[in-house]
Amino acid sequence: MLIKKETMEQTPLAAQARTTLGRKVKKLRAEGLIPAHVFGHKITTTHVQVKSSDFSKVFEKVGETGIIDLTVDGKKKPVLVKNVQIHPVSGEPLHIDFYQVNLSEKVKVNVPLEITGEAPAVEKKIGLLLTPVSEIEIEALPADLPENIQVDISKLENIGDEIRIKDLKIDRSKIEIHTDEELIVASIGELVTKEMEALEAEVEAEQAEAAAESAAAEGAEAPAEGEQKAEGEPTPAEGGESTEKPQEEKSE
Numbered sequence: 210m211l212i213k214k215e216t217m218e219q220t221p222l223a224a225q226a227r228t229t230l231g232r233k234v235k236k237l238r239a240e241g242l243i244p245a246h247v248f249g250h251k252i253t254t255t256h257v258q259v260k261s262s263d264f265s266k267v268f269e270k271v272g273e274t275g276i277i278d279l280t281v282d283g284k285k286k287p288v289l290v291k292n293v294q295i296h297p298v299s300g301e302p303l304h305i306d307f308y309q310v311n312l313s314e315k316v317k318v319n320v321p322l323e324i325t326g327e328a329p330a331v332e333k334k335i336g337l338l339l340t341p342v343s344e345i346e347i348e349a350l351p352a353d354l355p356e357n358i359q360v361d362i363s364k365l366e367n368i369g370d371e372i373r374i375k376d377l378k379i380d381r382s383k384i385e386i387h388t389d390e391e392l393i394v395a396s397i398g399e400l401v402t403k404e405m406e407a408l409e410a411e412v413e414a415e416q417a418e419a420a421a422e423s424a425a426a427e428g429a430e431a432p433a434e435g436e437q438k439a440e441g442e443p444t445p446a447e448g449g450e451s452t453e454k455p456q457e458e459k460s461e
Contacts (some may be wrong), residue, residue, distance in 0.1 A: 327361035
């Protein structure tokens with residue numbers, strides 16, 4: 210359960226100042242550019258654009274916790290990717306928010322948890338691995354931000370075994386946790402919980418009751434039809450009562 214921490218290096222990304230704003234940014238996207246802006250504490254927001262192909266490579270490498278050395282018209286700015294708007298259909302990035310950081314000031318970010326190892330309880334089919342939390346909020350200097358926090362589940366052997374945030378081996382002299390330390394990040398649950406068994410029993414009972422009601426309804430309809438035929442009551446198709454008026458009424 211260690212932080213995956215590599216030597217922090219700033220990944221370069223070139224950008225250009227942007228004058229195209231509003232709805233006209235569609236033209237930029239058609240040219241393979243992504244509109245973006247750079248903002249930060251005591252920083253004047255600037256509008257920029259980056260090549261889609263360049264950004265995709267950089268973002269795949271650094272995610273939202275790696276420092277990007279953003280060069281805007283020759284000037285370098287250390288930034289983090291704060292938000293990326295994605296097209297719901299194509300999956301292509303539509304807009305980027307870059308947060309310019311002060312390397313001497315701490316920042317708050319959400320860092321993803323990465324499950325590592327194999328849980329013996331799962332391998333032996335004793336229990337089911339539950340991972341209710343996928344990321345936690347931390348605060349640290351930009352250079353101390355981890356790419357992710359690894360959660361080693363190799364010691365989870367029995368049902369009820371768990372790992373809480375307080376169990377993670379994090380350098381708390383550099384990183385402050387802003388998520389509840391008692392929060393469970395991984396645990397072993399029953400293969401079929403009592404709640405699931407009760408729910409399945411309830412569903413089966415409802416299905417049985419519905420089937421019984423359906424059978425009863427069909428059984429009630431069958432004698433009625435039989436009785437009608439036994440009594441010899443003709444239906445309109447069998448030459449029974451006609452809907453036409455009597456002949457004398459027609460002659461009038």
